[in-house]
Amino acid sequence: GENVEQHPSTLSVQEGDSAVIKCTYSDSASNYFPWYKQELGKGPQLIIDIRSNVGEKKDQRIAVTLNKTAKHFSLHITETQPEDSAVYFCAARGYSGAGSYQLTFGKGTKLSVIP
Amino acid sequence: DAGVIQSPRHEVTEMGQEVTLRCKPISGHNSLFWYRQTMMRGLELLIYFNNNVPIDDSGMPEDRFSAKMPNASFSTLKIQPSEPRDSAVYFCASSQGYSEKLFFGSGTQLSVL
Numbered sequence: 001g002e003n004v005e006q007h008p009s010t011l012s013v014q015e016g017d018s019a020v021i022k023c024t025y026s027d028s029a030s031n032y033f034p035w036y037k038q039e040l041g042k043g044p045q046l047i048i049d050i051r052s053n054v055g056e057k058k059d060q061r062i063a064v065t066l067n068k069t070a071k072h073f074s075l076h077i078t079e080t081q082p083e084d085s086a087v088y089f090c091a092a093r094g095y096s097g098a099g100s101y102q103l104t105f106g107k108g109t110k111l112s113v114i115p
Numbered sequence: 116d117a118g119v120i121q122s123p124r125h126e127v128t129e130m131g132q133e134v135t136l137r138c139k140p141i142s143g144h145n146s147l148f149w150y151r152q153t154m155m156r157g158l159e160l161l162i163y164f165n166n167n168v169p170i171d172d173s174g175m176p177e178d179r180f181s182a183k184m185p186n187a188s189f190s191t192l193k194i195q196p197s198e199p200r201d202s203a204v205y206f207c208a209s210s211q212g213y214s215e216k217l218f219f220g221s222g223t224q225l226s227v228l
Binding site: 032034036041042043044045046049089093096100102103104105106107108 | 119157158163173206208215216217222
């Protein structure tokens with residue numbers, strides 16, 4: 001099945017600086033790569049996603065890049081704000097080995113934005 | 116829309132007891148997922164339903180775990196008997212189509228003493 005590695009596990013940045021979180025995946029057939037934000041006491045919430053036929057996608061201060069050849073993708077947050085503090089998860093959709101395509105999640109990155 | 120609704124939010128029980136977690140997916144979504152979240156293993160898919168039918172239960176840890184979806188608006192995850200190592204946050208998520216754009220509930224924090 002798919003294996004997703006995520007780095008770093010924790011990240012602290014000053015307010016206004018940029019934050020970058022990186023993920024690698026193992027299944028070259030994976031074709032969908034979402035990013036989720038989880039705030040304390042809440043469930044993960046989708047913030048941006050990218051498909052394998054696209055190299056980059058932006059949504060205001062958030063961008064995701066995908067390198068299919070190297071099998072890695074990254075989340076970029078610019079002009080960070082205190083409300084960006086949360087745990088961020090990357091995921092890749094690949095064959096589960098049990099007859100369906102499923103999301104495999106990275107272990108998460110705890111982002112702290114220091115005012 | 117109220118989103119995915121899970122109950123209870125917190126459950127504390129003793130080892131050996133039966134635990135039932137409940138989920139109401141977003142109306143119109145035809146796929147439902149149960150995930151377990153722990154510090155050690157992160158988010159793990161336990162089981163996936165499509166149109167109320169279990170499609171992939173390869174993540175269910177053992178026979179103590181069972182899940183049902185009797186209709187499009189309700190699902191349960193049951194653990195019997197519960198063990199301390201089952202302590203985790205259990206999330207339900209739903210989506211339209213196949214495994215894309217998941218919408219998660221707020222989770223059930225389960226503590227088995």
